[in-house]
Amino acid sequence: MLYDLIIVQFSKMLGNLNHILDKANQNADSRKIQMEVLLNSRLAPDQFNFIRQIQIACDTAKLCAARISGKDSPSHDDSEKTLSELKTRIEDTIKYLKGFSENDFAGGMERHISQPRWEGKYLTGHEYVVQHAVPNIYFHITTAYSILRHNGVDIGKKDFLGEMPFKK
Amino acid sequence: MLYDLIIVQFSKMLGNLNHILDKANQNADSRKIQMEVLLNSRLAPDQFNFIRQIQIACDTAKLCAARISGKDSPSHDDSEKTLSELKTRIEDTIKYLKGFSENDFAGGMERHISQPRWEGKYLTGHEYVVQHAVPNIYFHITTAYSILRHNGVDIGKKDFLGEMPFKK
Numbered sequence: 001m002l003y004d005l006i007i008v009q010f011s012k013m014l015g016n017l018n019h020i021l022d023k024a025n026q027n028a029d030s031r032k033i034q035m036e037v038l039l040n041s042r043l044a045p046d047q048f049n050f051i052r053q054i055q056i057a058c059d060t061a062k063l064c065a066a067r068i069s070g071k072d073s074p075s076h077d078d079s080e081k082t083l084s085e086l087k088t089r090i091e092d093t094i095k096y097l098k099g100f101s102e103n104d105f106a107g108g109m110e111r112h113i114s115q116p117r118w119e120g121k122y123l124t125g126h127e128y129v130v131q132h133a134v135p136n137i138y139f140h141i142t143t144a145y146s147i148l149r150h151n152g153v154d155i156g157k158k159d160f161l162g163e164m165p166f167k168k
Numbered sequence: 169m170l171y172d173l174i175i176v177q178f179s180k181m182l183g184n185l186n187h188i189l190d191k192a193n194q195n196a197d198s199r200k201i202q203m204e205v206l207l208n209s210r211l212a213p214d215q216f217n218f219i220r221q222i223q224i225a226c227d228t229a230k231l232c233a234a235r236i237s238g239k240d241s242p243s244h245d246d247s248e249k250t251l252s253e254l255k256t257r258i259e260d261t262i263k264y265l266k267g268f269s270e271n272d273f274a275g276g277m278e279r280h281i282s283q284p285r286w287e288g289k290y291l292t293g294h295e296y297v298v299q300h301a302v303p304n305i306y307f308h309i310t311t312a313y314s315i316l317r318h319n320g321v322d323i324g325k326k327d328f329l330g331e332m333p334f335k336k
Contacts, residue, residue, distance in 0.1 A: 001169045001170075001277075001294075001298075002169075004294070004298055005173075005298055008298075009298050009299060009302075009303075012299070013303070043211070043314050043317055043318045044317045044318055044320070047317055109169075118334065120336065121334035121335060121336055122334070122335055122336075123332060123333065123334065123335070124335075126169075126172070127332070127333055130169075130172055130173055130176075130177050131177060131180070131329070131330075131332060131333070132329070132332065134177075134302065134306075135177075135181070135306060135328070135329055136329070138302075138303060138306030138307065138310060139306065139310050139313075139325070139328060139329075142306060142307050142310035142311060142314070143310060143314055145307075146211050146310070146311055146314045149211055149212045149215055150211040150212055150318070152212070157307070160303070160307060161299070161300065161303055161304070162299075164291060164295070164299060164300065165291065165295055165299070166286065166289035166290070166291065167289060167290055167291070167292075168288065168289055168290075
């Protein structure tokens with residue numbers, strides 16, 4: 001469950017995001033809007049812009065996998081400014097996630113997870129995944145999606161969810 | 169894990185949403201805005217409004233618990249128009265969720281889950297929870313949150329996530 005929730009599903013959601021970026025770019029082209037305008041848009045003046053939402057979504061996935069497995073993660077300096085750079089960030093993150101196997105998460109539910117701004121406090125791996133990482137990644141991907149929807153990009157819930165493995 | 173993901177965490181998120189509604193109402197009062205204006209706001213003309221986002225978030229939680237456990241769920245006619253009616257809808261859903269125990273979900277991962285518009289196709293319980301119900305509930309709660317943020321309501325990520333069970 002942990003592996004599916006973190007690795008399989010986060011990879012899928014980041015892949016959906018990559019696909020949404022392509023649709024946004026086509027839409028911007030057809031409306032003669034510079035893609036950078038969309039990338040720098042936000043829903044409120046004191047909220048992060050689209051680029052930052054993507055960076056945080058990627059880091060949420062990367063850091064969750066790293067912390068639950070106890071492995072190191074590559075660092076990113078959040079310098080992306082273009083569509084192509086953002087897509088590379090997403091693809092690098094997916095590649096990093098796909099390097100994990102189920103065994104890497106053995107004992108992950110009980111691991112103590114902390115980060116500098118928690119000032120020495122911790123969550124168990126289980127609490128961190130369910131109450132922190134999962135809500136956070138969906139928060140940032142949905143907000144990125146909403147920024148595009150608000151700006152008239154023609155995307156829908158199916159683009160957000162991706163394909164379902166339906167069976168007959 | 170399944171019980172925590174569906175019952176404990178969905179209840180928590182709906183409780184956070186209830187708290188966000190109270191903050192929005194106070195904010196509307198202080199700015200002399202009618203709460204109904206916020207409740208009927210949306211981020212794009214072809215996207216659901218705030219009320220509908222809440223109704224769908226509640227139904228996602230309710231139907232997920234019902235389908236995975238194989239139990240019946242109460243029906244709601246989506247007639248909420250006021251803050252008080254929306255809060256009742258949320259509270260009723262939380263009450264419904266809290267009626268489940270871990271045992272109710274035994275075998276839930278393997279259950280075949282379908283709904284009328286899937287035209288006879290199904291997902292396993294595991295696929296349905298990870299790829300459908302979880303992304304959907306966060307999608308609608310985040311969108312509701314974003315509608316308020318976009319309209320200047322003073323809420324932040326902590327209101328969305330709720331309290332973390334930090335330990336020292």
